Amino acid sequence: MNLSARMRNLLAAIAYFAVAGIAIAYFLINEKFEWIPESALELVREKDLLERPEAKRCADCHTAIYDSWKKSRHSISWTSKTYIEASENRSKEKCLACHIPESVKGEKPSPRMDRRDEGIYCVSCHFIDGKMNGPYDLVAPPHPTYRNPEYVRSNFCGSCHQKTFKEWQATKEEDTCQDCHMPRTRARLTQKMGLNLLHKKKWVGDHRFLHGEISEKDILMETSFQENFFNISLLNKTVPHGVPTADNGDPRLYLYIIFYNSEGEEVDRTKEILAPQQETALPFNKKVDFRYRLFDPVSRVNIELKYQPAWSKEKELVWEKTVQP
Amino acid sequence: MNFARTFLIYFTIAFMMVLPVHAKDMVLKEPPKSLDQFYPPHSKQPKWTQQMHKLSNHFGGVFINLKEKDFENVDKHADKLVEEYKKTSEMVPEWEEYFDIKAAEAFAAAAKTHDMKKAGKASGGLGKTCGKCHAEQQVSVWTKYHWPSFHKIKVTDPSSEKEVEFDKFMKQISGSFKSMRVNFGEGQYGKAAKALRAFKSEYMELKSTCSKCHTTDDVKRFYVGGDAEKAFQGLAKELNAEKPNPGNFWKNVGLVGKTGCKNCHLTHRTYSMIKEVWEEK
Known part of the structure; x- marks a missing residue:
């Protein structure tokens, strides 16, 4: 056998063992992680991950989730201009627990003293009693992970969004907070080169914590004229909590009603703040x-419904209608 | 029986000594800046208040255990009291002179004799140090750390939808209230009805204002709740009637003023005024 043939065989053997190794690792990590001895995992543990790391550190592996979270209101809960103004330069005690929570676990959290600029970050929600928690039972070599069913339950979000949680509970609807505000897609939990190939795709929640859009389909209106009175009825048909909703923020719907005479001149106007x-x-x-x-x-009566989120001074038009007697 | 009476007398004397002794003229000075670190947001909890509770518990613990003849716990509370007292004396440098460590140690020594009379007598010197600080500082501390600065609060004017100063908004709401009353008094019911609309929306806006500090809805309902809502319905009913009934109208005017305006002013205005003076400096 000449040298090049030997080399080819050697490379083929290396490739064979590499593929087999990856396949075995993939199988073990995704199907039989309980077979992996803890002592072996200890060798690859990164201890600082269990010392309340900054969000950027989590992004070393969970890049996609970090990028989503960065776009969320949660990531700026301590630094947003609205919060700083509303809390009198962060001096209001009542705001601290939920704007800089130490550890969220189904009840009102305590405020933390460290990394306040990160707001509601990875550690706030996933690091509980010294352990990294999540919705899945899986093996993550850098840190131990514990499955906690609370992550797919509204109760978890209700730790801070207590009033909204109670409103939702009263509706008896089945869709949870996460179903609407953290819609799931099939994706990998880690993007770190190499590790990403070893993990199966899973249902991953959107960490932007989406704020639902409201439209004509959500808020229905009926009107009637009755002698010298004009009546309006509004119905929140689709959103299983108050619209708008907030524990301490001040989001609003403005309902503007403008009355015109037969000449098209405005004769009166009023508004409702919802x-x-x-x-x-x-x-x-x-x-x-x-x-x-x-x-x-x-x-003629012109009716407009506009929405102003808690964090903005701008209003968005939801719908506009004109009715006649 | 005699023992119980003696205990009661000494406990009352000791308790009275730690209560503030107010002179007829009270000067309210803004507390020193160094106290800020013991109240949120600089600390997680109101540590200064918690420290006061610790002192109070150990002080009370001595007498309660003397009465129960649980001398082991008398000694523990006496030692802890001295330890916490020393710690407290170092927390706010500007207030160091209020503390008398020797008086605290003398009290602890007396308590450890397990003689109620001796402990009661020694508590006087220590109690006076607490009472002096409370008399001079307690109201100021409560005002600074537990009451809002109303003049810093912004309110969304429901009419312009712009944020305005709280004081300005109060003048505006008072104007709308007057406009409704004056127009009604003049028999101009249409104008009064429009003024009611503005007044009600401004009044209800105060619910949002309450929420800027209060987390429980019951608090705002006390001022701007069901009673106020009923009074507004009563006002609207009269102003939308063919012939409004003045008796019902003025009764509801009174209800609005009493449930909201008066109750809130009685609770909040004094502290707000004190803070305003401090912050004007």
Whole structure:
């Protein structure tokens, strides 16, 4: 056998063992991780991961989740201008627990003293009692991971979003907070080169914590004219909590009603503020009625519904309608 | 029986000594900056208040255990009291002079004789140090760390939808309230009805304002809750009627003023005024 043939055989053997090794590792990691001795895992553990690391450190492996979280309101819960203004330069005690939670675990958390600029970050939600927790039972060589079923339950989000959680509970709807605000896609939990090939794709929640869009399909309206009164009914048909909702923020729906006479001149205008802090948010599947006295003859009413999130001074148009007697 | 009476007398004397002794003229000075570190957001918990509770518990613990003849715990509380007292004396340098370590040690020594009379007598010197600080500082500390600065609060004016100063908003809401009353008094019910609309939306906006500090909805409902809501419904009913009933109208005006305006002013205004003076400096 000449040298090049030997070399070819050697390379083929290396390739064979490499593929076999990856296949065995893939099988063990994804199917039989309980077979892997703890002593072997200890050799590859990265101890600092269990010392409340910064979010960037988690991004070494969980890059996609980190990138999503970076776009979320959670990531700026301590640094956002709205929060700083509303909390009188972060001096309000009541805000601390949920804007810089130490460890979220189904009840109101305690505030933390370290890494406050990271807001509600990886460690806040996944590091509980000294262990890394998540929704899956799996082996992650750099740190031990524990499956915690709370991650797919609304109760977990209710640690801070307590009022919204209670509103949702009262609706008896099955869709959880995570179903709507963390929609899942099949993806890998890690993007670290090499490790990503060893992990099967799983259902991964969107860590941007999406804020639902509301439209004409969600908020229905009925109107009627009755002698010298004009009546409006609004119905939150699809969102299984108050619209809008917040524990301490102040999101609002503004309902503008403008009355015109037959000449097209404005004769009166009024508005309603639908806001959780005023206890006027639209409850799920329950009509809310408004009644207005007409001081002058009216031939047209223009009605607009606009939404203003808690963190913005800008309003978005939800819908606009015109009705006539 | 005699022992119980003696205990009660000494405990009452000791308790009274740690209560503030107010002079007729009270000067409220802003607490020193160094105290900030013991209150949120600089600390997780109101540590200073917790420290006061510790001192109070150990002080009370001595007498309770003397009464129960649990002398082991008397000694423990006496030692802990001295330890915590020393620690407290070092927390706020500006207040160091309020503390008398010798008085604390003398009290602990007296407590350890397990003689109620001796402990009661020795508690006087220690209690006075607490009482002096409480008399001079307690109201200021409560005002600074437990009451909001209303003039810093911004309110969304429901009409312009812009944020305005709280004080300005109060003048505005007072104006709308007056406009409704004056127009009604003049028999201009249509104008009064429009003024009610503005007044009600401004009044309800205060619910959002309460939420800027209070986490429990019951607090805001006390001022702007069901009673106020009923009064507004009563006002609207009269102003939408063909012939409004003045008796019902003025009764509801009174209810709105009493449930919301008066209750809130009585609770919050004094502290807000003190803070405003401090912050004007």
